[in-house]
Amino acid sequence: MDHTPAPNIPVHRIIDPPVLYFGTPVVLLTTLNLDGSPNISPMSSAWALNDRIVLGLATNGQGSENAVREGECVINYAPASLWEKVERLARTTGRNPVPEYKAAGGYYYEPHKFDAAGLTPLPSDIVGPPRIAECPFQIEARIVAAHASDGHPWTIGCEHAFAIIEAQALRVHAHEEATLAGTDHVDVSRWKPLLYVFRHYLEVGRDLGRTFKATA
Ligand SMILES: Cc1cc2nc3c(=O)[nH]c(=O)nc-3n(C[C@H](O)[C@H](O)[C@H](O)COP(=O)(O)O)c2cc1C
Numbered sequence: 347m348d349h350t351p352a353p354n355i356p357v358h359r360i361i362d363p364p365v366l367y368f369g370t371p372v373v374l375l376t377t378l379n380l381d382g383s384p385n386i387s388p389m390s391s392a393w394a395l396n397d398r399i400v401l402g403l404a405t406n407g408q409g410s411e412n413a414v415r416e417g418e419c420v421i422n423y424a425p426a427s428l429w430e431k432v433e434r435l436a437r438t439t440g441r442n443p444v445p446e447y448k449a450a451g452g453y454y455y456e457p458h459k460f461d462a463a464g465l466t467p468l469p470s471d472i473v474g475p476p477r478i479a480e481c482p483f484q485i486e487a488r489i490v491a492a493h494a495s496d497g498h499p500w501t502i503g504c505e506h507a508f509a510i511i512e513a514q515a516l517r518v519h520a521h522e523e524a525t526l527a528g529t530d531h532v533d534v535s536r537w538k539p540l541l542y543v544f545r546h547y548l549e550v551g552r553d554l555g556r557t558f559k560a561t562a
Pocket of ligand 1: 387433440542
């Protein structure tokens with residue numbers, strides 16, 4: 347068999363990248379701690395199927411513990427302009443004591459994440475955790491399913507255990523100027539999500555076109 351690459355086909359090689367983060371929006375997950383105070387967990391492993399949003403969260407984070415215990419959360423979509431505030435939260439955790447491997451990686455306990463990031467809480471309508479005023483889209487949600495990614499029982503403290511959490515959107519709040527006036531549509535020309543791409547923060551580029559299913 348001839349293995350000579352065809353012209354115009356890029357040369358391929360096998361790589362072993364440390365992460366497989368090809369690019370997803372950053373969300374700030376708000377949950378309630380046991381004492382009723384709010385926590386914010388930056389995350390990027392979140393995607394939607396109809397009214398369900400699937401969240402991939404480390405089981406030793408405070409956000410996953412809170413979401414599963416309380417059965418609710420708010421999924422706040424961060425705009426690109428917020429990246430420095432998001433990064434202020436990057437080394438923080440609401441978990442006390444900080445898991446050993448996270449402490450070794452420079453993480454520290456932060457009970458006041460809104461103040462630490464310079465973000466503003468707004469009361470939600472349906473769920474307990476607050477919304478984040480600076481995020482153009484905030485989704486109040488309830489948790490409908492959760493399981494550990496490795497098939498083992500929920501393992502708090504294990505470095506590599508992840509939870510796959512299914513949240514059902516109950517109410518979507520939007521900044522007026524991020525919507526098309528008088529409709530339920532997002533104005534995609536104005537929505538500039540913060541993207542997390544291989545541990546870099548990026549902004550989206552130009553609009554290339556729309557799918558045949560687009561209604562706005
Ligand atoms: C931009 C960004 C994206 C992240 N994405 C995720 C993610 O998808 N899942 C996850 O478990 N942790 C993610 N993290 C790490 C958590 O934010 C981190 O573990 C944090 O300590 C969680 O806080 P908590 O323990 O108070 O919930 C991300 C961090 C940043 C800065």
